[in-house]
Amino acid sequence: MTHVLKIEDLHVSVGDKPILRGVNLTLNHGETHALMGPNGSGKSTLGLAIMGHPGYEVTSGSITLDGKDVLEMAPDERARAGIFMAFQRPMAIPGVKMADFLRHATTNVRRPDRKEGEELIPMREFRKELREKMEHLRMDSEFARRYVNDGFSGGEMKRAEILQLAMLQPKFAVLDETDSGLDADAVRLASESIADIGHQKMGLLIITHHDKLLEHNPPDFTHVMLGGRLVETGGKELAEELHQHGYDRIRKAYPDAEALNQKLLAEDAEEALA
């Protein structure tokens, strides 16, 4: 059976502010989708809503995984059902070693029925796998002993997110600007790594402004978000076009969505000042 993550007419608000206004997207296992769009259009909101962030309220619409209602699941249940998100700004957990965190997470995701307090994956077995995956991603083994995202550079955080993707092997992954803040070499490495781990092996939703991350992950579909809606869907040539020429054509073609986008951006700026 091919796994399917299906988003239908999704409306999401933060506080009383509507951000997503009816998003439809079907992600089949093995497909790669690029999600592009100007700042403030709602790309990260879609990712966070899929993952179940408590600050993002789904006001209507549905998300299902193989027909099961994802919105009924707590974030940890979603993770164990096979949904993953690589965060744009992952949180630091001081004092918790990457290896310990990953062993716990990996155990829970691989054994979704595990009860609290039950055994974790045996240490030896886990360490061996972690070491192999890290070598494969060309990561220094020292990384496993560092505290989760604590004092990591932007690049290290993104590498850590990719390592988690490799260990957790989700069915579907949202990668939220996993290329931002990286230099050209680092982006190429990230692109290769993601392709290696996930391309055609998972359903990937790659949020990006650039086409470099897509170099090794040619998208089957490219979606453009504006004002909380997917206004256009095309193939990989759409991603190339947007990267080269920007969003001017899109903004002109969808003036209503553009107006909403500008309004949200202006409100964000006001809040930032307040």
Place this chain on the structure above:
Amino acid sequence: MSTDAPAEPKTEIGEINKYNFRTETTGVFKAKKGVNREVVNQISDIKNEPDWMREFRLRSLDIFESKPTPKWGGAIDIDFQDIFYYLKPTDHQGKTWDDVPQEIKDTFDKLGIPEAEKKFLAGVKAQFESEVVYGSLEEDLAKKGVIFTDTDTAVREHPELLREYFGKIIPPEDNKFAALNSAVWSGGSFIYIPKGVSIDFPLQAYFRINAESMGQFERTLILVDEGANVHYVEGCTAPMYSTESLHSAVVEVVVKRNARCRYTTIQNWANNIYNLVTKRAYAYGDATMEWVDGNLGSKLTMKYPAVHMMEPGARGEILSIAFSSAGQHQDAGAKLVHEAPNTTGQIISKSISKNGGRSSYRGLVSVHPGAHNSKNNVVCDALILDAESRSDTYPYIEVSEQDVQIGHEASVSRIGEEQMFYLLSRGLTEQEASTMIVNGFIEPLVKELPMEYAIEMNRLIQLQMEGSVG
């Protein structure tokens, strides 16, 4: 909620404390409840003590009676006449494991101590109730001249050392509870490390309270001679009882020139116990004294390990962790007193409060006249897990010199929604995620503990965290 519905019994506190059991003891002797000259004389009689110790006890009793109960810190509501001050479970001290009575072994079994016992090196002292009942000292330690015994034995066998130091670092006049301990003390460890001797494994003690309404007043004295080095570890868990119980220890440490001493404690008291402890060390020229202090459980803990840096180059370091839950108040902290030039002190304190628990950091940094070029740094971080819990900081700083460096950083944080969401998004449950964040918070201190204590500490935190999310 309707007002006539019967209140839900509050069982959570009891469930959190895994060590909520008791074993019947057939104490050979049980003093009457309460404290007076007769009881103190009786304790001294049973121990067959020299006159100087009897006089010390009686003088201390007078001081105890003349001092009011402190009004600061936490709420102390103790009926001093409703407590047993001495209890002796066996006639003689066990020399080997076989000598230890079965009922005591049963209690240790419930605590999982036999497993630890296997790992423990020969330096183990186990205290059951007021007396040390089991202990053996590795032969080569004895050959090096190391003395590691219970303090009662030390009074008989090492009178010259005891008379010189006992009650000199912490005199009975110091505070009401030090006076009480001085009057009725029993058990505790006496350690002497001769000049230049370095002990490369931790000396350990396990002790616990096990008699209803029984106070435990152990008395520990550690002397680390010039250039010597020792790490002493004590840990204890206590069964839970319904009536108030008092634990009031006194720990005195002397660290001579160029010597080093680390004293590590993890205490997980039952939730009805007052834990009012006085700990103080004198560190002489270029000596280092470190207190590592973990406090869990108890109704009220008041404990401020102190280092007095007496001569140039002395160092004092205090690491403390406090975890308070429902009905618990941890008033813990540290004191560093710079009495000489070029001395260095550091305090790192971490506290966690949950389910309405209260943690206070109370610390003193004092730089005496003449202690120029001294350095002191204090970092205290508090983590509050819910809106019902509370954390306070009471830093006292007295500086009598100009050319000193004094730093103080304090932070209070709550588990952030974003941190929580991040861990949940990786498949951890709320319980697992909050436990992980708390363990991470105290990690900088836990990594200073010997391995088995670090594991124990994490396990205790996990027990404390159970049922904290809901």
